Amino acid sequence: MKKYLINRLMFLVVLSILAVGCASTDSAKKIKAFSDATVLTTQNTINAFDVVERKYYDSQVAKITANYDTDGFNPNSIERFLEPPQIEARIQVLNGLQKYSEKLSVIMGNEQLDEFDEETRKLGESLTKVNNSFAKNNILSAAPFDSNQIQIFTTAVNALGRWFIEHKREEGVKKSVGEMQGNVGIICELFAKDIGTVGQTGLREQLWRSYSDIMKAQDAFILQNKDTLDPIAKRDEIKYLASLVIDQKKADETLKSVQKALEQLKETHSKLNEAFSDNTIEIDNLIKQLKDEGRRIKKFYESLEK
Amino acid sequence: MSKPTDSDLRAAYQDLYDHLDDAYWAATTIEAKDKIRGISEVVSDLLTDMNQADLSLRTEQYLSLKKSIKGVNKNLDKLKKEIDDIIKKVKLARQILNVIDKALDTAAKFFV
Numbered sequence: 001m002k003k004y005l006i007n008r009l010m011f012l013v014v015l016s017i018l019a020v021g022c023a024s025t026d027s028a029k030k031i032k033a034f035s036d037a038t039v040l041t042t043q044n045t046i047n048a049f050d051v052v053e054r055k056y057y058d059s060q061v062a063k064i065t066a067n068y069d070t071d072g073f074n075p076n077s078i079e080r081f082l083e084p085p086q087i088e089a090r091i092q093v094l095n096g097l098q099k100y101s102e103k104l105s106v107i108m109g110n111e112q113l114d115e116f117d118e119e120t121r122k123l124g125e126s127l128t129k130v131n132n133s134f135a136k137n138n139i140l141s142a143a144p145f146d147s148n149q150i151q152i153f154t155t156a157v158n159a160l161g162r163w164f165i166e167h168k169r170e171e172g173v174k175k176s177v178g179e180m181q182g183n184v185g186i187i188c189e190l191f192a193k194d195i196g197t198v199g200q201t202g203l204r205e206q207l208w209r210s211y212s213d214i215m216k217a218q219d220a221f222i223l224q225n226k227d228t229l230d231p232i233a234k235r236d237e238i239k240y241l242a243s244l245v246i247d248q249k250k251a252d253e254t255l256k257s258v259q260k261a262l263e264q265l266k267e268t269h270s271k272l273n274e275a276f277s278d279n280t281i282e283i284d285n286l287i288k289q290l291k292d293e294g295r296r297i298k299k300f301y302e303s304l305e306k
Numbered sequence: 307m308s309k310p311t312d313s314d315l316r317a318a319y320q321d322l323y324d325h326l327d328d329a330y331w332a333a334t335t336i337e338a339k340d341k342i343r344g345i346s347e348v349v350s351d352l353l354t355d356m357n358q359a360d361l362s363l364r365t366e367q368y369l370s371l372k373k374s375i376k377g378v379n380k381n382l383d384k385l386k387k388e389i390d391d392i393i394k395k396v397k398l399a400r401q402i403l404n405v406i407d408k409a410l411d412t413a414a415k416f417f418v
Contacts, residue, residue, distance in 0.1 A: 056354075063347060066343075081354070081358065082358065082361060085365070086361065086362060086365050089365045089368040089369050089372065090365075090368055092368075092372050093368045093371050093372050093375065096371075096372055096375035096376065096379065097375060099375075099379055100375060100378060100379055100382070103379060103382040103383070103386070104382065106386065107382060107385060107386055107389070112386075112389050112390065112393065115393050116392070116393045116396065119393055119396040119397050119400065120396055122400050123396055123399055123400045123403070126400045126403035126404055126407065127403060129403070129404075129407050130403050130406050130407045130410065133407050133410040133411065133414075134410065136414075137410050137411060137413070137414030138414065139410060139413075139414065157396070161392060161396065164392065165389050165392060168385070168388065168389060168392075169385065169389060172381075172382070172385035172388075173382075173385075175381075176378050176381055176382050176385075179377075179378050179381070180375070180378050183371060183374050183375055183378070186367070186371060187371060190364055190367060190368065190371075193364065194361060194364065199320055199324070200316075200317075200320070201316065201356070201357055201360045202357070202360070202361070205320075205353075205357060206354065206357050209323070209350055209353060209354075212327055212350075213346075213347065213350055216327070216330050216343050216346065217343070219330075219339075220336075220339065220340065220343055223336050223339065224336070
């Protein structure tokens, strides 16, 4: 009878570990996927500022080149589009957001649980050692506990500890996600505003105009030197001018996609706590879309680098 | 007639820039193109100044957000530490058992 009860108890303990383990692994995976997608989105947003800054510099160089014969060169004519404190404030917010998502992923990850499992396993070994020591050292005629009882005890410690950790981290993560809800919404809206619209304000307008300025300056350069450029060099200059038309549209599409990704990030984060529920279809789709969009934008940036 | 707003002014300059851009590509002589480009560059610089001013307006908001995010990240660090402490307690129990085992061993040798 005693053996039967012990076996039943063991069975329940193992079952509870498995149940907790499965739920945790699933939500941990979703939080990790969200974290990866957030890192991608924040990096793509930082790159948007970088692209605009570089193209603004290119436009100044193109203007200097086209006007060199009349205006010469003045080092003060080269300026940054955004001053370091302005760009720094934005990068710090994006880095903070990135850290937040990474911390969520670390807390929900398996590292701490694995460490806990390892510690309880070692605890069981130490208990067995002490138990056997009583008999080995002739302090007691027999070990006070049989090995089965020690196994039950350590398994119970592990199951309870795991349950406690699971509960604590789920509650903590849910609370933090709730606290960040407003922040993430504002961050995404502010950066979407920063990116702006062509023909109005923001990075897209600046980038589009930088390309337009470069095109006119490049055209002027070709016209000024058309009689002195050899045919191959002339062809290369015209080829570059034509490529700017395509690049302008491609670069704008990229920034537009970053804007879209920011909207998706806001929506995904607003539903992130669904990762702990039974119905995760919507959050799974949102995370997938966010990740796909992030990867697509990253490819765009890479093509702009070429 | 009401006073034009910053955004009206911006829109007017943007409109002028777009027209100058069209005019540049439509012009057929280098002289005309150079003149249009000269004006266009001045208008472009004005639009850049306005864009910079618009972006600067939001910098303060980013600075206050930074503080807020820092607070949430601190709470997450605290949570991680609390979980680490649970693991540490098991570790401590194991260390105590190891010390007990060593004491039992030593005691046995002493009394034999």
